[in-house]
Amino acid sequence: MKSHKAADMAAGPYNYSYIFKYIIIGDMGVGKSCLLHQFTEKKFMADCPHTIGVEFGTRIIEVAGQKIKLQIWDTAGQERFRAVTRSYYRGAAGALMVYDITRRSTYNHLSSWLTDARNLTNPNTVIFLIGNKCDLDAQRDVTFEEAKQFADENGLMFLECSAKTGENVEDAFLDTAKKIYQNIQDGSLDLNAAESGVQHKPATPRNPLNTDQTPNKEGCAC
Amino acid sequence: MADKDPSDVSTNQANNPLTRKLNKILETRLDNDKDMLEALKALSTIFTENNLRSRRNLRSDIEKRSLAINEEFLQSFQAVKEQLDSVYSDVKEMNECCQDMTNRLKAAKDQTHDLISQTTTLHAESQKLQMKSQVADAFLNKFQLKSEEAKIIRGTRDGALHPEFFNALARVKQIHSDCKFLLRTNQQTAGLEIMESMALHQESAYERLYRWTQNECRALTGDSPDISPVLCNAMKALLDRPVLFKYSIDEFGTARRSAVVRGFIDALTRGGPGGTPRPIELHSHDPLRYVGDMMAWLHQATASEKEYLQSLLKNCEVQESQIEDVLGHITEGVCRPFKVRVEQVLLSEQDAVTLYKLDNLLKFYHNTIRQIVNNEAALLSTLTEIQDLSHRMFFNSLTCNANKLLDRVELPPPDLGPTSSLTQTLQLLRDVLACHDASVVPIDDKKQDFKQILSCVVDPLLQMCSVSASRLNSIDMAAYMINGIYLMQSTLALYEFTDTRLEMLQAQIEAHVDTLISEQASFVLTRVGLSTIYGIVENHQPSQGPLSGIQGMDPITVKSAMNKFDSYLASPDSLTLPQCSLILSALVRDNAKRRAVDLICQAYKQMYEAIYNPTNEYKEPQSIVPRTPDQVVKLLS
Numbered sequence: 001m002k003s004h005k006a007a008d009m010a011a012g013p014y015n016y017s018y019i020f021k022y023i024i025i026g027d028m029g030v031g032k033s034c035l036l037h038q039f040t041e042k043k044f045m046a047d048c049p050h051t052i053g054v055e056f057g058t059r060i061i062e063v064a065g066q067k068i069k070l071q072i073w074d075t076a077g078q079e080r081f082r083a084v085t086r087s088y089y090r091g092a093a094g095a096l097m098v099y100d101i102t103r104r105s106t107y108n109h110l111s112s113w114l115t116d117a118r119n120l121t122n123p124n125t126v127i128f129l130i131g132n133k134c135d136l137d138a139q140r141d142v143t144f145e146e147a148k149q150f151a152d153e154n155g156l157m158f159l160e161c162s163a164k165t166g167e168n169v170e171d172a173f174l175d176t177a178k179k180i181y182q183n184i185q186d187g188s189l190d191l192n193a194a195e196s197g198v199q200h201k202p203a204t205p206r207n208p209l210n211t212d213q214t215p216n217k218e219g220c221a222c
Numbered sequence: 223m224a225d226k227d228p229s230d231v232s233t234n235q236a237n238n239p240l241t242r243k244l245n246k247i248l249e250t251r252l253d254n255d256k257d258m259l260e261a262l263k264a265l266s267t268i269f270t271e272n273n274l275r276s277r278r279n280l281r282s283d284i285e286k287r288s289l290a291i292n293e294e295f296l297q298s299f300q301a302v303k304e305q306l307d308s309v310y311s312d313v314k315e316m317n318e319c320c321q322d323m324t325n326r327l328k329a330a331k332d333q334t335h336d337l338i339s340q341t342t343t344l345h346a347e348s349q350k351l352q353m354k355s356q357v358a359d360a361f362l363n364k365f366q367l368k369s370e371e372a373k374i375i376r377g378t379r380d381g382a383l384h385p386e387f388f389n390a391l392a393r394v395k396q397i398h399s400d401c402k403f404l405l406r407t408n409q410q411t412a413g414l415e416i417m418e419s420m421a422l423h424q425e426s427a428y429e430r431l432y433r434w435t436q437n438e439c440r441a442l443t444g445d446s447p448d449i450s451p452v453l454c455n456a457m458k459a460l461l462d463r464p465v466l467f468k469y470s471i472d473e474f475g476t477a478r479r480s481a482v483v484r485g486f487i488d489a490l491t492r493g494g495p496g497g498t499p500r501p502i503e504l505h506s507h508d509p510l511r512y513v514g515d516m517m518a519w520l521h522q523a524t525a526s527e528k529e530y531l532q533s534l535l536k537n538c539e540v541q542e543s544q545i546e547d548v549l550g551h552i553t554e555g556v557c558r559p560f561k562v563r564v565e566q567v568l569l570s571e572q573d574a575v576t577l578y579k580l581d582n583l584l585k586f587y588h589n590t591i592r593q594i595v596n597n598e599a600a601l602l603s604t605l606t607e608i609q610d611l612s613h614r615m616f617f618n619s620l621t622c623n624a625n626k627l628l629d630r631v632e633l634p635p636p637d638l639g640p641t642s643s644l645t646q647t648l649q650l651l652r653d654v655l656a657c658h659d660a661s662v663v664p665i666d667d668k669k670q671d672f673k674q675i676l677s678c679v680v681d682p683l684l685q686m687c688s689v690s691a692s693r694l695n696s697i698d699m700a701a702y703m704i705n706g707i708y709l710m711q712s713t714l715a716l717y718e719f720t721d722t723r724l725e726m727l728q729a730q731i732e733a734h735v736d737t738l739i740s741e742q743a744s745f746v747l748t749r750v751g752l753s754t755i756y757g758i759v760e761n762h763q764p765s766q767g768p769l770s771g772i773q774g775m776d777p778i779t780v781k782s783a784m785n786k787f788d789s790y791l792a793s794p795d796s797l798t799l800p801q802c803s804l805i806l807s808a809l810v811r812d813n814a815k816r817r818a819v820d821l822i823c824q825a826y827k828q829m830y831e832a833i834y835n836p837t838n839e840y841k842e843p844q845s846i847v848p849r850t851p852d853q854v855v856k857l858l859s
């Protein structure tokens with residue numbers, strides 16, 4: 001126990017180095033909230049209440065030896081919430097776009113979700129397509145192949161998952177994080193810009209005077 | 223024994239001494255007597271010549287020889303004796319020496335006895351002291367800081383915190399509390415002294431910890447604060463000093479508060495990398511998006527700040543309300559810039575629909591953010607105020623519309639249809655109710671709003687219609703009102719929570735329909751000349767005598783009127799009031815028509831029965847009223 005603590009100290013005083021913001025989108029009932037719950041709690045919540053507006057969950061993961069905190073915003077899929085949920089795309093580093101493999105209509109709506117995602121996030125936002133409920137293969141209404149093709153055509157990452165069995169859920173969230181991390185590493189994601197959806201915690205001890213690179217603009221607030 | 227042995231002859235002989243001597247000699251076995259043999263052997267060395275003389279001298283020889291040997295022996299022993307004497311004197315001397323030594327030792331022993339006993343005492347004492355020293359060491363171990371611990375507590379000049387600081391602090395605390403045991407023993411002075419010294423250590427340690435924490439917290443102004451485990455431990459340790467804990471957490475709150483304000487302003491004015499997502503203010507021309515984006519940003523920031531706060535206090539047992547208080551402080555800074563902007567939007571917006579959408583949006587966020595912060599939070603009260611404003615602005619706008627309606631009342635158009643202000647207002651109502659349909663607020667709020675909206679729109683509309691209709695004749699008025707109210711009714715019928723309103727409107731339509739049908743019926747009766755006749759029939763009393771005797775009721779007059787009625791029966795539509803045809807709703811129109819016919823049939827039946835009544839003394843009633851009421855009903859329906 002104690003040695004573990006000491007190792008922590010040696011590795012750096014911080015719990016995690018980055019915060020990645022995710023948004024989960026898709027039609028109502030495709031299992032967005034269940035996916036989030038499965039990922040954060042490792043449990044299937046069968047009688048998940050309807051999401052009202054937006055809710056969020058967090059979990060710390062590790063990518064390439066870096067601890068990363070995922071802050072995941074789950075939105076309501078109902079049309080009447082669309083105006084509200086649209087405001088949450090801003091500043092997302094990852095967008096998980098979910099459809100239900102047993103309901104074709106949820107797949108057909110993907111292009112409209114994708115348009116929103118492209119228009120309202122920054123160009124580096126990683127969009128991951130999830131075909132949920134793959135445990136219900138008997139009721140399948142969308143083939144893997146066509147969804148895969150849709151993903152390829154639009155440059156999306158893609159997996160079929162099940163929030164119920166947990167299959168591939170971990171991978172979908174982690175692969176998204178890896179991709180974002182890779183974007184940071186090769187410099188295509190600029191962390192200094194606000195609302196990149198990624199917040200970096202410096203690994204060097206901070207200097208109390210160096211609070212931020214930008215001058216405090218509080219004065220112009222009013 | 224010899225006398226009893228008769229056979230032993232020699233017994234007598236044996237008793238002879240000589241015999242006995244001889245026997246003895248004979249019996250002597252020389253070779254068995256070693257001494258004898260030795261003696262003989264020695265003798266043979268000196269007795270070399272066996273002759274008489276020598277045999278005679280043997281004895282003296284032997285004696286001489288013995289003497290010589292003895293003399294020699296003596297001489298030899300003389301030397302031995304002298305030697306022994308010398309040994310004896312040596313031993314004696316030695317003995318004396320020993321005696322002397324013994325005496326001396328004894329004296330020494332006597333002398334050292336004291337010393338030994340002294341030594342023993344000292345030894346025992348030393349052991350006791352050693353024990354005491356061990357106890358003292360143990361005591362010190364337990365009740366005193368090690369020098370390095372004291373150093374850690376005292377800290378370095380740069381104010382950095384040693385990793386072992388918390389252990390040292392824990393030791394100080396432990397010692398301090400252990401002192402209470404001392405106080406119960408007879409070591410009270412030590413207890414008090416140690417306690418005092420520990421208290422001093424503790425105070426300086428907390429002071430240092432507080433300074434450190436304060437500095438650390440003050441620096442947490444980044445987009446996402448770096449809350450180190452050490453800082454979490456520091457907060458935990460500071461829990462023992464509630465005032466310092468509060469100051470530290472306030473420091474954190476202040477740092478975060480300015481970070482949130484800066485982040486908010488950045489999101490408003492700078493946007494994302496390369497401008498995507500765009501700065502929120504870029505959408506200020508689109509009030510819903512502008513306000514929605516600000517609200518979403520605030521929601522996310524508030525949720526994140528709560529997380530940071532929770533991770534800062536993850537080792538501390540604090541109440542949720544305390545966290546919420548701090549969160550309230552953190553989110554307080556953005557209230558002003560946020561409020562100013564939203565107020566500006568609300569005050570410059572005139573469109574009721576947009577205002578209503580904004581109102582709903584704010585209501586939604588009020589509910590959402592209320593789940594994160596507590597009721598005392600400035601952010602929430604700001605939201606309440608803003609939402610209050612949006613509510614007022616919306617109803618203001620509705621009332622404004624209504625006032626305009628009443629200020630400039632349009633004249634009814636010739637077709638008695640709705641005025642353009644009525645259709646416009648109803649369109650507005652539809653738009654408002656439609657966005658209510660898409661609203662994100664709970665049902666209860668919705669119901670409440672509906673009531674208010676309806677009374678804000680429908681009541682002035684009704685009023686406007688009445689005012690506008692006031693110069694019309696009653697038939698035109700009825701038709702005009704029916705058309706107007708019907709339009710309102712059909713608009714409302716599409717939405718929930720309108721049942722009471724619909725019922726009320728229906729009742730008003732009925733009332734106007736009643737007017738219209740009675741006008742229609744009397745119009746028909748008048749045109750065919752039956753209205754006077756019907757009036758007399760209706761009011762006829764038996765005391766007046768038979769009907770046929772009353773003026774104007776003679777068979778000829780009645781018959782001619784009935785003939786005209788008959789031609790009406792041939793083409794009933796010819797006598798429909800134009801206003802009835804102007805009723806927009808086919809349903810109401812048909813209904814009115816049917817009910818007018820009912821009235822006419824009823825009137826006919828009454829007249830028919832009166833004429834057939836013998837007391838009225840009409841001869842040949844069938845020539846006057848040839849059609850039965852049933853026939854009339856059939857013809858008219």
Ligand SMILES: Nc1nc2c(ncn2[C@@H]2O[C@H](COP(=O)(O)OP(=O)(O)O)[C@@H](O)[C@H]2O)c(=O)[nH]1
Nearest residue numbers: 028029030031032033034046048133162163164
């Ligand atoms: N069989 C199955 N059912 C699922 C799965 N994920 C979600 N559901 C069910 O689908 C329904 C809608 O899930 P929910 O998470 O509320 O959908 P959301 O509206 O997208 O948030 C719930 O009744 C879940 O029990 C899954 O992977 N397999």
Ligand SMILES: [Mg+2]
Nearest residue numbers: 032033050051
């Ligand atoms: Mg949901």
